[in-house]
Amino acid sequence: MKLRGFIPETHEELRQLRLFYPGRLGEDSLSWRSLLTDSEELQPDADWHELRRAALETGLVPTLATAMPPTGRLGAIEAAALQSAAGMLADPRMTCLRWRGYEHQQHVTASTRVVDGNIYTEAALTPDDLSEGCYLPSFAWDSHGALAWGSRPYPDSVVIAAGDDIFRALHQNEDIETVSITRSTIIPPSASD
Secondary structure, three states, X not given: OEHHHOOOHHHOOOEEEEEEOOEEXXXXXXXXXXXXXXXXXXXXXXXXXXXXXXXXXXOOOOOHHHOEOOOOEOOHHHHHHHHHHHHOOOOOOEEEEEEEEEHHHOOOOOOEEEEOOEEEEEEEOOHHHHOOOOEOXXXXXXXXXXXXXXXXXXXXXXXXXXXXXXXXXXXXXXXOEEEEEOOOOEOOOOXXX
């Protein structure tokens, strides 16, 4: 799916990035960059399984055979970064779509939306939605065109469109893994789904 499917048209012209959720190696977080050699850079269209396979072949991380892909849940660092980004909005109210299941498994009602075969319900974003251990709502946007995000169910990353100040704050945050993307970037299927 191309990026266009992740960000509402009202926010498409904003600068965009991909925030990567960490994988797991035992009880520890495993960054995507740890799967790369020193001469490689994390690419916008990075695929967890391809990076892990290449790292296994090169022996980059000897214990990588037990590495697990990102779970789709927010880690403490990612939650804090997104809370900070939402806190930079002049009006912090955001609308979100929460994933409810696959279309073939559930009855579609007037209060649900279907996007690419997935069923979502619309709601107001709450502080709990940005808490450590939670699944980030699949889609969210503010009414002033300053911040939006989108992802697949059980995501390994999230696509974020943001105004300049929020974009810089996220992109320059060394505690999280992000790469700039364009509307033509193709995001691979989630490693977690």
